[in-house]
Amino acid sequence: MNPLLIASLVGGALSFEYRTSIRLYLSAPLVSGLILGLILGYPGLGLTAGLMMQLLFIGTVRLRGRPEADLPTAGVIASAAFIIVSRDLGRISPMSGLILFWSLLLGLMVAAAGSIFYTQWERFASRLAGRGLDMAAKGRTRTASAIHMALSLVHFAWGFLIIIIVLPPGLAAVKYLSTRIDVMSAGSMESIPFLIPVIAAGAILKLLSDRTRLFWFGAGFLFVAVFFVFGGGV
């Protein structure tokens, strides 16, 4: 099957999984990257892109009533772009930093688009959900339930459509930017997969507000540092 179609179907399914609150977290980029990688035949590449996208958002707390980044689609599109462009350019290495960088940026743009879409959608859905509740109050309970499930399908449609629309031009852009800049730049972009996880450490630390947790954070840090010094490295 066409990789674009596969990525769109996976994106739709995972968007549905997350937004309806099935929420087994198959839609977490850490997992969705691996799933897409396995389907497209490059699990290592998929996992790398998914892990990096996940680490950029680790420690993020969703606040009620505030728009949130659309991570399920972002994870899928970043992984798909990384896998497909790496394969097309013949650079099958999880450490291909420049492709990874542009793929993650593409993913973040889709996350922003999703955030805007859902802010608008939740306003629009108020009317439809209100009608459903009116029907329920009149005793038409099955119709009300059917409206609820029909509204749930919008999440699949959004995940599917955003990926199938954005991915083709996105792939062309990632490919262009990766080859064009690669000619001039040094190989230093290869450090991206090493730099992003360090950023994640700062975000995790932010969540540990009380002394007890800071103590345990320090203990974990020291444990590895001592193991590194006396145990021959990590």
Added chain:
Amino acid sequence: MIWLALDTVWRLFFLQGSRNGRTIDGLGFFHIMEPLVRRLAGRGQDRAEAAGRYAGYFNCNPLMSSYIVGALTRMELDSADEGGLDPRKAERITDTLSAALTARGDYFVEIVLLLVSLTIGSIFAIYTWYAGPVVFLILYNLYNFRIRIGGYRTGLHLGEGTGRVLAAKLLKEQKILGAVAAFSGGVLAALVVLRAWRFGGPRIAAAGVVLAAAAYFARGRMSPLKTAFLLLLAAGVFLALW
């Protein structure tokens, strides 16, 4: 009873499908309560009246809502012979429980459970690749299923008294899991700094630490999306110029 439970439990996993700005998860909550409403109607209660008790505003953590559904089901079944639950009582129980459980549940799920499972999963993913996502899924879903399915059962068992029991139980687990999350966060921090040092020397490690400090100060002041954008761009610019 078993059919009612099964028909309700699968619906718990679709609570937020029709989320909206006005009634939040009101329609999703009704969708969960619909099998109970049908059952009550089958026992001679007026369907519209029974449905009206659950056709309104609802805003609760999706995992914790299972306790409320269980508790309300128990109370409805207990009062079925007296013409059904008083609508004001049903509303009061829903509001009180959802307010109390949402605060606790959001903290437990977002700040403790997700953090600990994602951190441990990421450590495994960095070093042993494919084990990472599997470890994350197992750790998270162990609690996910326990809270959702076990929560429904607890609610069904305890009825109105669910809130107090649950709050005490969560607080205890929260402390232990919070310490595990912090410890694994420390392990991850040390591992990634040392790994960056090994790959790119002190300069990359130092750049990482500066960006980590930026992430620390940006979180809470900016949206997570903006923070991620800016930090990724900063990392890219640093590496391109280096």
